[in-house]
Amino acid sequence: MPICQHCGYKWGWIETFLKMFTFKNKLSCPSCDSSQYVSKKSRNQLSLFSFIPLLILPSIAFGVPKGYVLSFEIVAYALVLILMPFIYKLSNKDEPMW
Numbered sequence: 001m002p003i004c005q006h007c008g009y010k011w012g013w014i015e016t017f018l019k020m021f022t023f024k025n026k027l028s029c030p031s032c033d034s035s036q037y038v039s040k041k042s043r044n045q046l047s048l049f050s051f052i053p054l055l056i057l058p059s060i061a062f063g064v065p066k067g068y069v070l071s072f073e074i075v076a077y078a079l080v081l082i083l084m085p086f087i088y089k090l091s092n093k094d095e096p097m098w
Contacts, residue, residue: 001013001016001085001086001088002016002036002085002088002089002090003090004029004031004032004034004036004090005036005090005091005092006029006032006034006036006092007029007031007032007034009029009030009031009032011030011088013085013086015030016085016088017081017084017085020084020085020088025037025038025094026094027090035092036090036091036092037090037091037092037093037094037095038088038089038090038091039089039090039091039095040091040095040096040097041089042087042088042089042090043097044097045087046084046087046088049080049083049084049087050080050084052076052080053073053076053077053080056069056072056073056076057069057073059072
């Protein structure tokens with residue numbers, strides 16, 4: 001779970017999950033209201049982690065029934081959404097991706 005770099009507050013899963021859908025680069029700490037940013041390493045890991053469910057899709061070419069693939073996709077996306085808040089790490093400054 002993310003930890004505020006300013007005050008040391010450990011964010012909860014629900015707080016992180018809700019902030020995940022704001023699509024803002026700058027997040028404010030629920031405790032001290034300081035500006036926090038998702039770290040560069042964390043953004044890279046999140047982008048790769050979100051593509052994991054798509055790896056199941058090519059199994060259709062190997063004769064796996066579409067119903068199975070669809071159910072596996074739904075479960076994989078649900079697991080990715082549940083586990084994403086654990087990957088978030090925060091930084092005091094905005095780090096460029098390059």
